[in-house]
Amino acid sequence: MPMDTTQIFNTIEQWYAEHRIENVPYWITQKYLYPKLDELQTDLFTQEVAGESTEKRPIRYLKLGNGNIPVLMWSQMHGDEPTATRALLDIFSIMQNQKKTEIIQSIINTITLYVIPMLNPDGAERFTRRTALSIDMNRDALALRTPEARILKSVRDTYNTQWAYSLHDQEPRYTAGGIGKAAGISLLAAASDWDQSITEVRRDAMRLASCVGDYVQMTLPDQVGKYDDAYEPRAFGDALHTWGTRGVLIESGYIPRDRYKEIIRKANAIAIIGSLYHLARQELPTDASYHTIPLNRRYFAEYIFKNAAISINGENAGVQDAAFHLVHHPDKSTTTVRFKLALTELGDCSPFAASYIFDKSKIRINFIVDASSTSGLPETDENGHCEIVEPASGKQITITDGIPTVEPQDIFNLQI
Numbered sequence: 001m002p003m004d005t006t007q008i009f010n011t012i013e014q015w016y017a018e019h020r021i022e023n024v025p026y027w028i029t030q031k032y033l034y035p036k037l038d039e040l041q042t043d044l045f046t047q048e049v050a051g052e053s054t055e056k057r058p059i060r061y062l063k064l065g066n067g068n069i070p071v072l073m074w075s076q077m078h079g080d081e082p083t084a085t086r087a088l089l090d091i092f093s094i095m096q097n098q099k100k101t102e103i104i105q106s107i108i109n110t111i112t113l114y115v116i117p118m119l120n121p122d123g124a125e126r127f128t129r130r131t132a133l134s135i136d137m138n139r140d141a142l143a144l145r146t147p148e149a150r151i152l153k154s155v156r157d158t159y160n161t162q163w164a165y166s167l168h169d170q171e172p173r174y175t176a177g178g179i180g181k182a183a184g185i186s187l188l189a190a191a192s193d194w195d196q197s198i199t200e201v202r203r204d205a206m207r208l209a210s211c212v213g214d215y216v217q218m219t220l221p222d223q224v225g226k227y228d229d230a231y232e233p234r235a236f237g238d239a240l241h242t243w244g245t246r247g248v249l250i251e252s253g254y255i256p257r258d259r260y261k262e263i264i265r266k267a268n269a270i271a272i273i274g275s276l277y278h279l280a281r282q283e284l285p286t287d288a289s290y291h292t293i294p295l296n297r298r299y300f301a302e303y304i305f306k307n308a309a310i311s312i313n314g315e316n317a318g319v320q321d322a323a324f325h326l327v328h329h330p331d332k333s334t335t336t337v338r339f340k341l342a343l344t345e346l347g348d349c350s351p352f353a354a355s356y357i358f359d360k361s362k363i364r365i366n367f368i369v370d371a372s373s374t375s376g377l378p379e380t381d382e383n384g385h386c387e388i389v390e391p392a393s394g395k396q397i398t399i400t401d402g403i404p405t406v407e408p409q410d411i412f413n414l415q416i
Protein backbone atom coordinates (compact mmCIF):
# COMPACT_ATOMS: atom_id res chain seq x y z
CA MET A 1 0.00 0.00 0.00
CA PRO A 2 1.72 3.22 -1.09
CA MET A 3 1.92 6.09 1.37
CA ASP A 4 -0.37 9.03 0.81
CA THR A 5 0.99 12.51 0.31
CA THR A 6 0.34 13.56 3.91
CA GLN A 7 2.41 10.66 5.24
CA ILE A 8 5.17 11.39 2.73
CA PHE A 9 5.10 15.08 3.64
CA ASN A 10 5.29 14.34 7.37
CA THR A 11 8.19 11.96 6.84
CA ILE A 12 10.21 14.40 4.73
CA GLU A 13 9.41 17.27 7.08
CA GLN A 14 10.83 15.25 9.96
CA TRP A 15 13.94 14.49 7.91
CA TYR A 16 14.25 18.19 7.12
CA ALA A 17 14.34 19.05 10.80
CA GLU A 18 17.06 16.45 11.40
CA HIS A 19 19.29 16.95 8.38
CA ARG A 20 19.00 20.52 7.11
CA ILE A 21 22.34 22.30 6.80
CA GLU A 22 22.71 25.01 9.41
CA ASN A 23 24.15 28.49 8.93
CA VAL A 24 24.07 28.57 5.15
CA PRO A 25 24.55 32.23 4.19
CA TYR A 26 21.77 33.91 2.21
CA TRP A 27 24.37 35.48 -0.06
CA ILE A 28 25.78 32.13 -1.08
CA THR A 29 28.73 32.06 -3.45
CA GLN A 30 30.72 29.33 -5.08
CA LYS A 31 33.47 29.76 -2.46
CA TYR A 32 30.99 28.51 0.15
CA LEU A 33 29.04 26.06 -1.99
CA TYR A 34 31.72 23.87 -3.54
CA PRO A 35 33.62 23.00 -0.32
CA LYS A 36 30.23 22.25 1.23
CA LEU A 37 29.41 19.86 -1.61
CA ASP A 38 32.81 18.20 -1.17
CA GLU A 39 32.08 17.82 2.53
CA LEU A 40 28.68 16.22 1.81
CA GLN A 41 29.95 13.96 -0.90
CA THR A 42 29.92 10.29 -0.10
CA ASP A 43 28.49 7.68 -2.38
CA LEU A 44 25.27 9.59 -3.05
CA PHE A 45 26.51 11.64 -5.98
CA THR A 46 29.45 12.24 -8.24
CA GLN A 47 30.59 15.69 -9.36
CA GLU A 48 31.85 16.76 -12.77
CA VAL A 49 32.90 20.10 -14.18
CA ALA A 50 30.62 20.94 -17.11
CA GLY A 51 32.55 24.03 -18.23
CA GLU A 52 33.55 27.50 -17.15
CA SER A 53 31.67 30.72 -16.50
CA THR A 54 32.55 33.98 -18.25
CA GLU A 55 35.04 34.73 -15.48
CA LYS A 56 36.47 31.20 -15.66
CA ARG A 57 34.83 29.80 -12.58
CA PRO A 58 34.32 26.05 -13.01
CA ILE A 59 30.64 25.10 -13.13
CA ARG A 60 29.91 21.71 -11.67
CA TYR A 61 27.05 19.35 -12.09
CA LEU A 62 26.16 16.48 -9.81
CA LYS A 63 24.88 13.07 -10.84
CA LEU A 64 22.65 11.28 -8.34
CA GLY A 65 21.06 7.89 -8.80
CA ASN A 66 21.19 5.32 -11.57
CA GLY A 67 17.64 5.04 -12.82
CA ASN A 68 16.44 5.19 -16.40
CA ILE A 69 14.51 8.49 -16.10
CA PRO A 70 16.99 11.36 -16.65
CA VAL A 71 15.98 14.53 -14.77
CA LEU A 72 17.70 17.92 -15.06
CA MET A 73 17.69 20.43 -12.22
CA TRP A 74 19.45 23.77 -11.92
CA SER A 75 19.45 26.69 -9.54
CA GLN A 76 20.65 30.27 -9.57
CA MET A 77 20.87 30.97 -13.28
CA HIS A 78 20.13 34.40 -11.80
CA GLY A 79 22.88 35.21 -9.33
CA ASP A 80 20.68 37.07 -6.86
CA GLU A 81 18.23 34.15 -6.51
CA PRO A 82 19.85 31.91 -3.89
CA THR A 83 16.97 30.21 -2.07
CA ALA A 84 16.89 26.99 -4.06
CA THR A 85 20.68 26.58 -3.97
CA ARG A 86 20.39 26.65 -0.19
CA ALA A 87 17.53 24.13 -0.37
CA LEU A 88 19.58 21.83 -2.61
CA LEU A 89 22.18 21.47 0.14
CA ASP A 90 19.39 20.35 2.47
CA ILE A 91 18.09 17.94 -0.17
CA PHE A 92 21.50 16.32 -0.66
CA SER A 93 21.96 16.01 3.09
CA ILE A 94 18.53 14.42 3.53
CA MET A 95 19.03 12.00 0.64
CA GLN A 96 22.41 10.95 1.98
CA ASN A 97 21.19 10.41 5.53
CA GLN A 98 17.97 8.63 4.53
CA LYS A 99 19.39 6.76 1.58
CA LYS A 100 18.17 3.36 2.71
CA THR A 101 14.53 4.37 3.05
CA GLU A 102 11.88 3.39 0.52
CA ILE A 103 11.36 7.00 -0.58
CA ILE A 104 14.97 7.75 -1.39
CA GLN A 105 15.63 4.25 -2.78
CA SER A 106 12.71 4.67 -5.18
CA ILE A 107 14.12 7.97 -6.38
CA ILE A 108 17.71 6.90 -6.91
CA ASN A 109 16.86 3.53 -8.45
CA THR A 110 14.37 4.95 -10.92
CA ILE A 111 15.74 8.41 -11.70
CA THR A 112 19.15 9.76 -12.61
CA LEU A 113 19.30 13.34 -11.47
CA TYR A 114 21.67 15.85 -13.10
CA VAL A 115 21.88 18.92 -10.88
CA ILE A 116 23.68 22.18 -11.62
CA PRO A 117 23.63 24.07 -8.32
CA MET A 118 24.50 27.70 -9.08
CA LEU A 119 24.62 28.02 -12.85
CA ASN A 120 25.66 31.68 -12.65
CA PRO A 121 28.54 31.83 -10.15
CA ASP A 122 29.75 35.22 -11.47
CA GLY A 123 26.35 36.78 -10.82
CA ALA A 124 26.21 35.10 -7.41
CA GLU A 125 29.58 36.64 -6.53
CA ARG A 126 28.10 40.10 -7.22
CA PHE A 127 24.54 39.23 -6.09
CA THR A 128 23.20 40.30 -9.47
CA ARG A 129 20.66 38.68 -11.75
CA ARG A 130 22.80 38.82 -14.84
CA THR A 131 26.07 37.16 -15.83
CA ALA A 132 29.47 38.90 -15.80
CA LEU A 133 28.66 40.06 -19.35
CA SER A 134 25.43 41.68 -18.09
CA ILE A 135 23.39 39.11 -19.98
CA ASP A 136 20.20 37.56 -18.62
CA MET A 137 20.98 33.98 -19.54
CA ASN A 138 17.30 33.12 -19.35
CA ARG A 139 16.96 35.04 -22.60
CA ASP A 140 19.80 33.09 -24.19
CA ALA A 141 18.28 29.63 -24.62
CA LEU A 142 18.18 29.97 -28.41
CA ALA A 143 21.21 32.10 -29.26
CA LEU A 144 23.45 30.40 -26.65
CA ARG A 145 25.96 33.25 -26.66
CA THR A 146 26.85 32.90 -22.96
CA PRO A 147 29.04 30.03 -21.77
CA GLU A 148 26.61 29.41 -18.91
CA ALA A 149 23.64 28.91 -21.26
CA ARG A 150 25.75 26.60 -23.44
CA ILE A 151 26.58 24.52 -20.35
CA LEU A 152 22.93 24.13 -19.45
CA LYS A 153 21.98 23.18 -23.00
CA SER A 154 24.84 20.70 -23.30
CA VAL A 155 23.94 18.88 -20.05
CA ARG A 156 20.34 18.67 -21.28
CA ASP A 157 21.40 17.37 -24.67
CA THR A 158 24.06 14.95 -23.41
CA TYR A 159 21.62 13.14 -21.14
CA ASN A 160 18.47 13.85 -23.15
CA THR A 161 16.73 14.73 -19.90
CA GLN A 162 13.02 13.94 -19.90
CA TRP A 163 12.07 16.21 -17.01
CA ALA A 164 13.49 19.40 -15.51
CA TYR A 165 13.24 21.67 -12.49
CA SER A 166 14.22 25.30 -13.03
CA LEU A 167 14.75 26.97 -9.65
CA HIS A 168 14.43 30.73 -9.12
CA ASP A 169 13.45 33.50 -6.70
CA GLN A 170 10.91 36.22 -7.42
CA GLU A 171 10.53 39.68 -5.92
CA PRO A 172 8.81 39.85 -2.53
CA ARG A 173 5.81 41.72 -3.90
CA TYR A 174 3.40 39.10 -5.19
CA THR A 175 0.17 37.73 -3.80
CA ALA A 176 -1.29 34.35 -4.73
CA GLY A 177 -4.30 35.64 -6.60
CA GLY A 178 -6.36 38.37 -5.02
CA ILE A 179 -6.88 36.68 -1.65
CA GLY A 180 -4.51 38.90 0.26
CA LYS A 181 -1.89 36.27 0.97
CA ALA A 182 1.69 36.49 -0.20
CA ALA A 183 2.86 34.15 -2.95
CA GLY A 184 5.30 32.00 -0.98
CA ILE A 185 6.15 29.93 -4.02
CA SER A 186 4.96 30.35 -7.60
CA LEU A 187 4.94 27.62 -10.22
CA LEU A 188 4.92 27.55 -13.98
CA ALA A 189 4.65 24.93 -16.69
CA ALA A 190 5.85 27.27 -19.41
CA ALA A 191 4.21 27.78 -22.78
CA SER A 192 5.95 26.51 -25.88
CA ASP A 193 4.16 28.62 -28.47
CA TRP A 194 2.48 32.01 -28.81
CA ASP A 195 -0.97 30.46 -28.37
CA GLN A 196 0.06 28.92 -25.04
CA SER A 197 -1.19 25.56 -26.32
CA ILE A 198 -1.34 22.67 -23.91
CA THR A 199 0.79 20.14 -25.74
CA GLU A 200 1.39 16.64 -24.36
CA VAL A 201 4.81 17.73 -23.11
CA ARG A 202 3.36 20.78 -21.41
CA ARG A 203 0.52 18.78 -19.89
CA ASP A 204 3.06 16.44 -18.32
CA ALA A 205 4.91 19.49 -16.97
CA MET A 206 1.61 20.68 -15.46
CA ARG A 207 1.23 17.30 -13.75
CA LEU A 208 4.67 17.66 -12.20
CA ALA A 209 3.84 21.25 -11.22
CA SER A 210 0.57 20.03 -9.64
CA CYS A 211 2.52 17.55 -7.56
CA VAL A 212 5.05 20.20 -6.47
CA GLY A 213 2.18 22.55 -5.67
CA ASP A 214 0.37 19.95 -3.55
CA TYR A 215 3.47 19.60 -1.37
CA VAL A 216 4.12 23.35 -1.16
CA GLN A 217 0.51 23.83 -0.01
CA MET A 218 1.22 21.64 2.99
CA THR A 219 3.97 24.00 4.12
CA LEU A 220 2.40 27.22 2.86
CA PRO A 221 -1.42 26.93 2.70
CA ASP A 222 -3.02 29.32 0.20
CA GLN A 223 0.38 30.78 -0.57
CA VAL A 224 1.05 29.08 -3.90
CA GLY A 225 0.77 31.21 -7.00
CA LYS A 226 1.00 30.58 -10.72
CA TYR A 227 3.56 32.53 -12.69
CA ASP A 228 2.55 34.35 -15.85
CA ASP A 229 2.67 31.93 -18.80
CA ALA A 230 3.18 34.46 -21.58
CA TYR A 231 5.42 32.79 -24.15
CA GLU A 232 9.08 33.84 -24.11
CA PRO A 233 10.87 31.82 -26.79
CA ARG A 234 14.31 32.79 -25.47
CA ALA A 235 13.68 31.46 -21.95
CA PHE A 236 14.86 27.99 -21.02
CA GLY A 237 11.54 26.92 -19.50
CA ASP A 238 9.73 27.62 -22.76
CA ALA A 239 12.51 26.25 -24.96
CA LEU A 240 12.74 23.02 -22.94
CA HIS A 241 9.23 22.11 -24.01
CA THR A 242 10.07 22.54 -27.67
CA TRP A 243 13.09 20.29 -27.08
CA GLY A 244 10.83 17.63 -25.53
CA THR A 245 11.86 18.08 -21.86
CA ARG A 246 8.97 18.60 -19.44
CA GLY A 247 9.93 21.44 -17.14
CA VAL A 248 8.52 22.96 -13.99
CA LEU A 249 9.68 26.38 -12.87
CA ILE A 250 9.69 27.01 -9.12
CA GLU A 251 9.89 30.64 -8.02
CA SER A 252 10.72 31.17 -4.36
CA GLY A 253 8.67 34.18 -3.34
CA TYR A 254 8.04 35.60 0.08
CA ILE A 255 5.85 35.25 3.13
CA PRO A 256 5.55 38.01 5.72
CA ARG A 257 8.62 38.59 7.86
CA ASP A 258 10.56 35.58 6.50
CA ARG A 259 13.16 37.94 5.13
CA TYR A 260 15.86 35.34 4.59
CA LYS A 261 13.28 32.90 3.22
CA GLU A 262 14.04 30.01 5.57
CA ILE A 263 10.46 28.73 5.43
CA ILE A 264 10.40 29.03 1.64
CA ARG A 265 13.67 27.11 1.51
CA LYS A 266 12.13 24.30 3.55
CA ALA A 267 9.03 24.25 1.31
CA ASN A 268 11.33 23.87 -1.72
CA ALA A 269 13.24 20.97 -0.22
CA ILE A 270 10.15 19.01 0.80
CA ALA A 271 8.30 19.64 -2.47
CA ILE A 272 11.27 18.65 -4.63
CA ILE A 273 11.89 15.37 -2.78
CA GLY A 274 8.18 14.58 -2.59
CA SER A 275 7.58 15.23 -6.28
CA LEU A 276 10.66 13.22 -7.32
CA TYR A 277 9.21 10.28 -5.41
CA HIS A 278 5.89 10.53 -7.27
CA LEU A 279 7.76 10.90 -10.55
CA ALA A 280 9.82 7.80 -9.77
CA ARG A 281 6.71 5.78 -8.95
CA GLN A 282 4.92 7.14 -12.01
CA GLU A 283 2.19 8.41 -9.72
CA LEU A 284 1.97 12.04 -10.74
CA PRO A 285 -1.48 13.56 -10.28
CA THR A 286 -3.46 14.86 -13.24
CA ASP A 287 -2.94 18.46 -14.30
CA ALA A 288 -6.25 19.45 -12.66
CA SER A 289 -4.85 21.14 -9.56
CA TYR A 290 -2.39 23.18 -11.65
CA HIS A 291 -5.32 24.98 -13.29
CA THR A 292 -6.78 25.93 -9.91
CA ILE A 293 -3.61 27.70 -8.70
CA PRO A 294 -4.35 31.45 -8.57
CA LEU A 295 -2.31 33.76 -10.74
CA ASN A 296 0.42 35.88 -9.21
CA ARG A 297 -0.65 39.45 -8.63
CA ARG A 298 1.59 42.34 -7.60
CA TYR A 299 -0.36 43.16 -4.45
CA PHE A 300 2.07 42.44 -1.67
CA ALA A 301 4.08 45.10 0.15
CA GLU A 302 6.32 45.10 3.19
CA TYR A 303 4.81 48.25 4.72
CA ILE A 304 1.56 50.03 4.09
CA PHE A 305 0.80 53.41 5.64
CA LYS A 306 -2.92 54.01 5.29
CA ASN A 307 -4.54 57.42 5.32
CA ALA A 308 -1.27 59.25 5.67
CA ALA A 309 -0.89 62.98 5.12
CA ILE A 310 1.29 63.06 2.03
CA SER A 311 3.42 65.90 0.84
CA ILE A 312 5.87 66.07 -2.00
CA ASN A 313 8.80 68.39 -1.44
CA GLY A 314 6.70 69.96 1.29
CA GLU A 315 3.69 70.58 -0.98
CA ASN A 316 0.48 69.12 0.40
CA ALA A 317 -0.72 66.13 -1.67
CA GLY A 318 -3.71 65.17 0.47
CA VAL A 319 -4.53 62.03 2.37
CA GLN A 320 -3.35 58.89 0.62
CA ASP A 321 -2.06 55.38 1.27
CA ALA A 322 1.58 54.56 0.58
CA ALA A 323 2.95 51.03 0.11
CA PHE A 324 6.61 50.03 0.10
CA HIS A 325 8.02 46.66 -0.94
CA LEU A 326 11.17 44.96 0.22
CA VAL A 327 14.30 44.83 -1.93
CA HIS A 328 17.10 42.40 -1.07
CA HIS A 329 20.26 44.42 -1.28
CA PRO A 330 23.90 43.22 -1.21
CA ASP A 331 25.97 45.02 1.40
CA LYS A 332 29.45 44.56 0.01
CA SER A 333 31.20 45.80 3.13
CA THR A 334 29.83 42.92 5.19
CA THR A 335 29.05 40.50 2.33
CA THR A 336 25.58 40.06 3.75
CA VAL A 337 22.24 40.78 2.19
CA ARG A 338 20.32 43.63 3.77
CA PHE A 339 17.06 45.28 2.89
CA LYS A 340 15.88 48.38 1.13
CA LEU A 341 12.38 49.64 0.63
CA ALA A 342 11.02 50.87 -2.66
CA LEU A 343 7.78 52.72 -3.18
CA THR A 344 5.20 50.29 -4.61
CA GLU A 345 2.13 52.48 -4.80
CA LEU A 346 0.92 55.87 -3.73
CA GLY A 347 -2.86 56.25 -3.64
CA ASP A 348 -5.52 53.62 -2.94
CA CYS A 349 -3.69 50.59 -1.50
CA SER A 350 -6.84 48.76 -0.38
CA PRO A 351 -6.17 45.57 -2.41
CA PHE A 352 -2.67 45.22 -0.98
CA ALA A 353 -1.57 42.80 1.70
CA ALA A 354 1.56 43.58 3.70
CA SER A 355 3.86 42.34 6.44
CA TYR A 356 3.09 45.51 8.41
CA ILE A 357 0.10 47.81 8.04
CA PHE A 358 -0.07 51.13 9.89
CA ASP A 359 -3.43 52.82 9.86
CA LYS A 360 -2.92 55.99 11.82
CA SER A 361 -4.37 58.96 10.12
CA LYS A 362 -1.90 61.36 11.68
CA ILE A 363 1.21 59.93 10.01
CA ARG A 364 2.87 62.47 7.74
CA ILE A 365 4.96 61.35 4.80
CA ASN A 366 6.98 63.86 2.85
CA PHE A 367 8.58 62.63 -0.37
CA ILE A 368 11.68 64.43 -1.46
CA VAL A 369 11.64 64.21 -5.21
CA ASP A 370 14.28 64.98 -7.73
CA ALA A 371 12.87 67.05 -10.60
CA SER A 372 14.43 64.60 -13.04
CA SER A 373 12.38 61.69 -11.71
CA THR A 374 10.55 60.13 -14.65
CA SER A 375 8.85 57.19 -12.97
CA GLY A 376 5.65 59.02 -12.18
CA LEU A 377 6.01 57.93 -8.56
CA PRO A 378 7.86 60.17 -6.14
CA GLU A 379 10.99 58.10 -5.73
CA THR A 380 14.70 57.95 -6.43
CA ASP A 381 16.23 61.09 -5.20
CA GLU A 382 19.96 60.87 -4.70
CA ASN A 383 19.58 62.24 -1.22
CA GLY A 384 16.49 60.51 0.05
CA HIS A 385 13.09 59.15 -0.66
CA CYS A 386 10.84 60.30 2.10
CA GLU A 387 10.41 61.20 5.72
CA ILE A 388 7.71 59.55 7.79
CA VAL A 389 6.66 61.32 10.96
CA GLU A 390 4.30 60.29 13.73
CA PRO A 391 3.41 63.71 15.16
CA ALA A 392 2.10 62.51 18.52
CA SER A 393 5.54 61.27 19.48
CA GLY A 394 7.53 63.42 17.09
CA LYS A 395 9.42 60.30 16.07
CA GLN A 396 10.60 60.14 12.53
CA ILE A 397 11.65 57.53 10.00
CA THR A 398 13.78 58.80 7.19
CA ILE A 399 13.96 56.58 4.15
CA THR A 400 17.13 57.30 2.28
CA ASP A 401 17.84 55.32 -0.86
CA GLY A 402 15.04 53.04 0.23
CA ILE A 403 16.51 52.20 3.61
CA PRO A 404 14.54 53.23 6.70
CA THR A 405 16.69 54.69 9.44
CA VAL A 406 14.81 52.53 11.89
CA GLU A 407 12.20 49.87 11.38
CA PRO A 408 8.74 51.48 11.47
CA GLN A 409 7.54 48.99 14.07
CA ASP A 410 10.15 50.34 16.45
CA ILE A 411 8.57 53.77 16.21
CA PHE A 412 4.98 52.63 16.40
CA ASN A 413 5.59 50.07 19.13
CA LEU A 414 4.07 47.36 17.02
CA GLN A 415 4.11 43.92 18.58
CA ILE A 416 5.40 41.42 16.05
Ligand SMILES: [Zn+2]
Pocket: 077, 078, 081, 167, 168, 169
Ligand atom coordinates in the same frame (compact mmCIF):
# COMPACT_ATOMS: atom_id res chain seq x y z
ZN1 LIG B 1 15.24 33.81 -12.01
